[in-house]
Amino acid sequence: MSRVILRFLSYFAVVFAIDQLIKWVFLHGFRYHGSFVDLILVYNKGVAFSMLSFLGANLKYLQLGLIALLLGYLLGQKELLRSHTAAFGLILGGGCSNILDRFIHPGVVDYIFWHKWFEFAVFNFADIMINLGVAIILIQALILRKKK
Template sequence: MGKFWIKFAAIFVAVFAVDQIIKFVFLNGFRWDGEFFSLILTFNKGVAFSMFAFLDEWLKILQLVLIIALFIYLVYQKELLHEHWVAFALLLGAGSSNLLDRFIHSGVVDYVFWHKWFEFAVFNFADVMINLAVAIIFIQILIEYKRKKAK
């Protein structure tokens, strides 16, 4: 295994482990109620904002297929993988952690609930990492586009 795959795996495992450790704390009874947000245990049977919850057990199969397909695609699209490897390691680590929840707890373990001024969907660390990964890819593409345009 080359240095690239070791670094990729380290980020993947770190995101996966941190997410599962935080979830373990909530699964064992931790709760905190604050003025702006609360830290409460919930189980999301769907994806963001509980969309597609009606798919029930099929959702975890679909998510598994999507994660495996993305990984296989990236292995064959080496240039894309190498351009955005940190983001894809974050994305796959977080997505795999949420997927594990679906198999073990029948739903994703969520715990951050924003409720000041408006109520937002309950989310977790993995969700933040997925959004960060998408933002990193977007920023990298934008920087590359501007660099090419400046030539």
């Protein structure tokens, strides 16, 4: 199990560090305006699409509690963590990076704004990693279901 924890922590740390580094670049003035995407600094005070922003500062504590519950559950359900090590590392690395933003900035630091053909919410690397982690779990579940 220690190898699983080490792999999980590796994925977690890499996602967390990359996301915080990218955010640092935007916090220090980087901007780009393109025909498909703009890279701009935005503080998101809610969750996806600014939902739950009405919770204000309480949102960070709610999210922190949910992360702690998920981590506790995963440590108790070792087989689940073993079968989805990378995915949970991506999800929790991105989630913790976004929660850290809530404690040290006015909101989550977002910076990718897709605007070609349609306008999408502004998001960040951590959001991509969270969604990738969820997609990996779903794909693994579908593959396992087909094998049975």
